[in-house]
Amino acid sequence: MEKKIIKTDLLVIGGGAAGCYAAVTARREDPELKVTVIEKAHIERSGCLAAGINAINAYLNPGETPESYLHYVKNDSYGLVRDDLVYSIGRGLNKVTREVEDWGLKILKDENGNYLKRSSRSIKIEGENFKEILAAKVERSGVQVLNKTAALNYIKKDGRICGAFALNIKEDKFYVIKAKAVICATGGAAGIYEPNNSGQAKHKMWYPPFNTGAGYAMGIRAGAEMTTFEMRFVALRVKDVIAPTGSFAFAGGQQVNEQGEEYLKKYSRITTAMRLYATVRENKEGRGPCYLDLGHLEAEKKEKLAQSLLGMCPGIVLKWEDSQSDLSELKVEIEGTEPYIVGGHCQSGYWIDLDRSTSLPGLFAAGDVAGGSPKKYVTGAFVEGEIAAKSAVKEIAELPQNFLNLNISELITNEYQRVKSVLDKPEGIEAVRLEEKLQQIMENYAGGRTQYYELEASKLKQARSKLKELKNESKMLKAESLRDFLAVQELLERIDVAEVLLEHLLYREETRWPAYQSRVDFSERKKEWRKFVNSRQNPASGEIEIIEREYKSLEEYAAFASRSQEDFYLEYNL
């Protein structure tokens, strides 16, 4: 394993939607800047957009405003979001959409040339090649991309993040990347709970199974403040193939139970979480399984539905063609997925400021890894990537020329030895064995799918002690190749995320978000809990400290900010 030290101005960790947009923005802001993206797989098809997507779900159609977007997101999240962050995303959604259209994304239009609306905040696209379009733009922008390079840990010197250690699994290289500023854009975390399917189909899941929480874990280890891990995201999906339900719902599908009853009608306030919770409850109380019923489907409509799903989730069309279903009466069974930790749908992630700086100097966050703003999806990740990049570029300009002349030889030796010791171990445990153990603990004691997502303190405490044992066992993990080491690293990431998740789940003594965070022992939503549960792991002791942060309205942020919100938006062109 060769050691390679490189220097760059801005390091972007993760080449997905947020990372690509950040890198392109940084080079546009300062064409002299050296920008490096490290990507665990290959930038052309990595992250959430690997298979493509068929809609942009955060776009303000005529009649919608940043204020109405904030209102919707806040209401859907039961009153607790970071108003300032969500609103800033609302300001940028349409601009970034036009921008990626310029880069080559095909957005469907009506006869008047307007974007084809799917709902008030959603438009239809042909985005099978979305990721290739982003990657091509990154390349045209003169960004250095290191593919097959997984970030391991931040380089933290005198309290500041000054780069990262990384591993190129194909070239057998241990990278030391010194950077003046770092943007973390590694995505969320899957694989913490037992997946819906087993055996050879275990990765047939909604969120990318390769998003293992690397950025969360690096931040946790470095002592960054994290927020709202307890708001897990559970997607409502088509059973088996875990295909998205949005395409069906917007085609007019209704959620019905086994008796054909439209069970959502029993509830007065229908949020994203409630569509799921109601389905879980129908199943639990013996009225399941549940379906999305599209009724009679004409041949042309069926063909169009299949075509739009091919560029996002080809598996469901494969299922139809495999079973030769004629689809004239289309009724698909739906279920909840495993719980994910993901800041783009819910709001688990780094506690950040409006400028997307984290609590660690030198480190910014964007996309699924950044907390406080649910329902930002792909375009919201772009907006955050743009803001983070502009902030990082500004900060870099203020640093002294010789900033990267750091003496970090001891840090390098320690991290290199950590990797080497796992590779040199003659005997030990393989990652996959402990992965199953982790998932079993979380599934059974921390509200997995088979437990109807229900949480209670006694079980969570058991999970805590079992996880401690697992962490001890993880010292025995071995790897024979760098690719195997990556599997070990990914498991350690998920264990670190699970530990923090448990503390958050235990701390919030109410039920704020149905199914996402349903406490059996505290089943009511309480006014006094309209506040953020944050945490910080003490890097020296490993103890996780909980920090409460109050909820503030947009007006309050404006009143107390050091500079006016309007100045910020002017400066950031939002």
Next chain:
Amino acid sequence: MAIKIDQSICDGCPDYQEGRCERICPGNLIEKEGEKAEMKRPAECWDCAACVKACPRNAISLYLPEEVGGRGTKLKVQQNKKRSLWIFDREDGSRKVYKTG
């Protein structure tokens, strides 16, 4: 496992150090062994079909694992800049083609 690399068609991308499928797989699950690409971690496939689209010889197909009720139908994708052809070949020899783009 949800992809199949037809070893009689795969030529291991002789012009490249890395096979095109090996390069593109978002899970780093495929590796070139000698002159052929091999799916090394079949249970970890996400079924995104990136490799199916990237293979210059169309040697890779996507299918449903038995665990989710698969019956053997294989999907291949032929792409150029303007359109994609999604070709479903069933076990009984019948075929369905979708065109997008």
